[in-house]
Amino acid sequence: MSFGFSVGDFIGAIELVNKIRKEFVNAPSQLKAIGDEVRGLSIVLGDADVACAQETLNDKQKKKLDGIDKSCRDVLDDLQQILDQNREVVSGSRGIGKRVVRVWKRIKWDPEVINELRSRITSNIALLNAFNGEFTRDNMVKLVHHQDDQERQAILDWIxxxxxxxxxxxxxxxxxxxxxxxxxxxxxxxxxxxxxxxxxxxxxxxxxxxxxxxxxxxxxxxxxxxxxxxxxxxxxxxxxxxxxxxxxxxxxxxxxxxxxxxxxxxxxxxxxxxxxxxxxxxxxxxxxxxxxxxxxxxxxxxxxxxxxxxxxxxxxxxxxxxxxxxxxxxxxxxxxxxxxxxxxxxxxxxxxxxxLEIRAREHDVQKYLRGHMSRLPACVQRSHEIQEAIVAKIVTAVKGMHLHLESLVGKRSLKAINTALKRLETPEHTTGKHATVSEAYDRAYDDAMERIKGQVKDSSELAEQVISWITLACRPLTTLELLHALAIEIGESELDKTNIPELEDIVSVCAGLVIVDEESNIIRLVHYTTQEYFERTHPRWFPKAQTGIANSCLTYLAFDSFETGPSRNRDEFDARLVDNALYGYAALNWGHHARLASIEADTLILSLFESQAKLSSSTQVIIVAAEINCPSQDDAKKMIGMHVAAYFGLQNVISSLLEKRQDPDPRCHNGRTPLSWASEEGHLEVVKMLLAKPSVNVNSKSSARAEFNKVRGYYHRGMTALMLAAMRGHERIVELLLQTGKVDKTITYKDGRTALWYATENGYSNIVSLLQDEV
Structure with a gap:
């Protein structure tokens, strides 16, 4: 502790003052006043001890309390010394069991000595009272400031x-x-x-x-x-x-x-x-x-x-x-x-x-390379000459961009390193022109992928899974989300946590292409160009990745633990997302992966749709992601398979559901129909299929209780499919709706806004023309 004081130091002073208080029992009458002062000191010492034990002292308070504590000990030590001098030991009784007691000597006390001790005790009581009062006031101010800070942070987070x-x-x-x-x-x-x-x-x-x-x-x-x-x-x-x-x-x-x-x-x-x-x-x-x-x-x-x-x-x-x-x-x-x-x-x-153009300066590239030599094999780290040769080669090859060491990481011999360095050199094409920046990067990443493919089967497959998930995920993934994703076994009814790989192993098998952002706990590819490379080349390296991701998400959503259905309240909902790290991502994005993988009618999808409890558990996530309030269990259950398939644009699933004679125009918790969802999300083929059904009401409006959409930034209350398509700029869908001849363009939102107003407000001139031409 600063200044050598801690709250525990009060214990010695409190024990001493309590001991002295006991010794004042049956004291001579002339000592009664000083006994009362000792009692008062005991009380304020106890108050200070309790108060300080509950709060953290700053250095200034510690210093002040250290001085008061020392002063209290000094006066108590002096008082104890005087007491010891004026009391004697006598036998308290005769015979067996007699005990020894201390009694007061029959002397006359010096009033000046007593008054001086009383003055010192009173002074310490005053100091402690002042400290206790100041300490309490400071804590009240801190409490008020803390409450202000909490509200301030709440406002900032709200913004x-x-x-x-x-x-x-x-x-x-x-x-x-x-x-x-x-x-x-x-x-x-x-x-x-x-x-x-x-x-x-x-x-x-x-x-x-x-x-x-x-x-x-x-x-x-x-x-x-x-x-x-x-x-x-x-x-x-x-x-x-x-x-x-x-x-x-x-x-x-x-x-x-x-x-x-x-x-x-x-x-x-x-x-x-x-x-x-x-x-x-x-x-x-x-x-x-x-x-x-x-x-x-x-x-x-x-x-x-x-x-x-x-x-x-x-x-x-x-x-x-x-x-x-x-x-x-x-x-x-x-x-x-x-x-x-x-x-x-x-x-x-x-x-x-x-x-000012930004280019990788030679000095910076050298600094970076020398700072990361520890990633290379021991044969490099032992030789300063080899390190400098590597720096010189890469500096020559970068041409204004940072080529990382990824193409050298994992090499185990000088020959392998020299071969990789030669490939980093930008070659001349047959036309005599230098390779493009993209081609130079591609060679480095091609090399990295060849190293990954050359690993033992388990390591290679793990690396491919990791990179495909990171590349194709609809948003950046946290480390825990990815760990759960990698542990999924297709078709199993629960997550076997013993199947979760170690994060260090994940990073290790990916040949330097993957890193973890420690602050956000996001796992990502090492550079923007790495992401760009895999987005272009993933069909070559991972041709079935979208299918694998979709099936993994669907398997996760179908775990037995979700058979209980949607959460009863927000606390339960939040706890579910914490306990099941991938659940939020899987519920919000499985359909996007399924659509891109062209597996819309897969058995796993239809199986999920047949379980109302599991489906409504997942739709609750979709609703919460868009709306401010957590929907009730009944509300979540009203968003059924037809709505979900329309939301994700899964036309083959829609076709299968229609073949089973399911209602093409059901209304979900906020009164929205599949046509409403598909029109807002821009799924043209699904809109065509739904419009072909005579029972679909093209003018159906969402209910007056529909929530604010925090993702889109607008209310869904009283909105038609035409309004939503016009607002989002889906021109072909607006055309299709108008071609039915059934659309009422004059329907208004609660404040009088029409589809034409939304198209105009958002600057969609082609849609404005379509709507005006139909007037």
Whole structure:
């Protein structure tokens, strides 16, 4: 403990004061007053001991209490010494069993001595009372601050659930020390970071290190302005695997959240919005984001926004994002740092901005390679000469991009390493031109896959499963999700946990192509180009991967543990997802994998549909993912196989269900029909099949109690299939619906909005024309 004090140190003082109190029993009358003072000291020492045992003391409090404790011990020791001098031992009785007692000597006490001791005891009582009062007040203040902090965090999480800081920690942790300094030392960066309202655009080829450099910029800004509350910093790492998080309203809300986190207190306007929406549990009103963002930016003297990998954002959202940011720049002195590949429609937006191309600098590549030599075999680590030869070869081969050591990892001889190094050299084509960047990467990844294929069968199959799951998953997977996925045995009724592989083995068998982001616990491929490579080549390496993933998901959903049906409440639902790590992913995505694998009529699908308990357990996940509240068990049971097949676009399953004479137009918990689900999701062939059934009502509206869709950002209340298709931009489906001649285009949403209004609002001009032509 700081200052040598701990709460336990009170025990000695308390034991001593209690011992002295007992000795004052039957004391002479002139000692009664000092006995009362000792009793008072005993009480306040006990109070301080209890209070401090329940709370953590800061260094200042420890120092103060250490002094009081020492003073108490001193006066008690002096008092004990005087007591010992003025008491004597006598026999308390005669004969067998007599006992020895201490009695007071018949002397006259010196009043000055007694008064001096009383004064010292009283002084310590006053000090302890003052400390106890101050300690209590401080704890009350801490409690109030804690409650304020809890509400503050609740408001911030309400605005946005995206955790950009954890992404920053993940990325910057992969930086090799000493790299990226060329960017920070460049004149372009110095000018951008020192002048207000500047834009610095940094394009680069794949693998140039753009994302790491963006994290270095964020790290530099955070370090430089850490103690300056007048400077706001926000950042966005675009990632094509996180498309649901990268819509304009979500991105801007994430930026707003970051800028609010740096403020000492939240604006009253934000608190007022939270108060209005808290009772109804409605989401952050995205329409308020631009206004609140401008207001918060105005609170700072400077604001920086770092936007990495614009090319990984979907075109529509990227266009809206850049327009929104440039609008903000026009009204504020916002500083923007952005990276992207060389894509004309992106680079053209930065024609009037400062520009600095990102290329892998030789110094950085050397630093990275030397920092990762430990991954190579012992024959390399023992020879400095071989290490330098490897560095020289790779530095020559990279041509402005970071070629990692993956093609050398796993080699066990110098000959194998030299062969791999020769393949890294960019060869001349017959035309005399150099190989493209993509071809250079492909050779490195081809080599890695050949090494994986060359492993023993179990290791090779495990690596292929790992890479196929990571490559084809609809979103990034956590390590626990992947471990459960790999342990599934098709057709089994439960997960055998002894079949779960070790994470270290998973990483090891993948020849350096897979890493774990420790901050987010996401397992991913080592680089964006690795993901890109396997998306192009997975039919060659893993031709049946989609089928395997779909069957694994379906097997997981059919486990006996889900025979109990949907959860009764949100706590049970959350516990189910925790206990069954892959359940959430499997329920939300099995149909996407099945559709892509063309196994829509597979036995496993129909088997799931025949079990109402297991099917409704999985549909509860779909509903919770889209809606704010957890549906009741009855609501979950109302979303049946026909709805699910339409939602995922499984036309062969729809065909099988119709052949079994199932109702093509059932209504689920929020009054939606299969046609409604298929129209919203854009499944054209399913819409055709449903429209061919005379009993399908094309004008069916969702119910008035339909929940807010937190993924899409709108309510489903009172909406028709035409409205949903028009809102989502599904032109061919709008055409099909209109061609039936049965659609009522005048049907309105509760506030008077029609399908035409939604198409106009979202900028779908072709759909607007279709709807107007039909008027």
């Amino acid at each position: 946005s659930s995206v955790d950009f800081p954890s992404q920053q920690k993940d990325i910057i942790s992969r930086r090799q020390d000493g790299t990226g300094l060329w960017l920070l030392d460049s004149e372009e960066y110095k000018a951008w970071s020192s002048l207000k309202g500047q834009t610095l655009f940094c394009p680069g080829i794949p693998g140039a290190g753009k994302t790491i450099l963006s994290s270095i910029v964020v790290d530099d800004l955070n370090a430089r302005f850490r103690d300056d509350e007048s400077v706001g910093i926000a950042y966005v790492y675009f990632n094509f695997r996180r498309q649901e998080e990268q819509k304009l309203e979500i991105i801007l809300a994430g930026i707003l959240k970051q800028l609010l986190q740096s403020r000492p207190s939240l604006p009253e306007s934000i608190k007022a919005l939270y108060s209005r929406h808290k009772q109804d549990q409605t989401p952050w009103p995205t329409a308020e984001t631009p206004k609140e963002l401008r207001s918060v930016i105005a609170l700072y003297s400077r604001v920086f926004i770092v936007a990495d990998a614009l090319d990984e954002c979907q075109n529509e959202h990227r266009t809206n994002f850049l327009s929104g940011v440039f609008d903000l720049k026009a009204d504020t002195e916002l500083g923007l740092f952005a990276t992207s590949r060389f894509i004309p429609e992106i680079t053209s937006r930065f024609e009037n901005s400062h520009r």
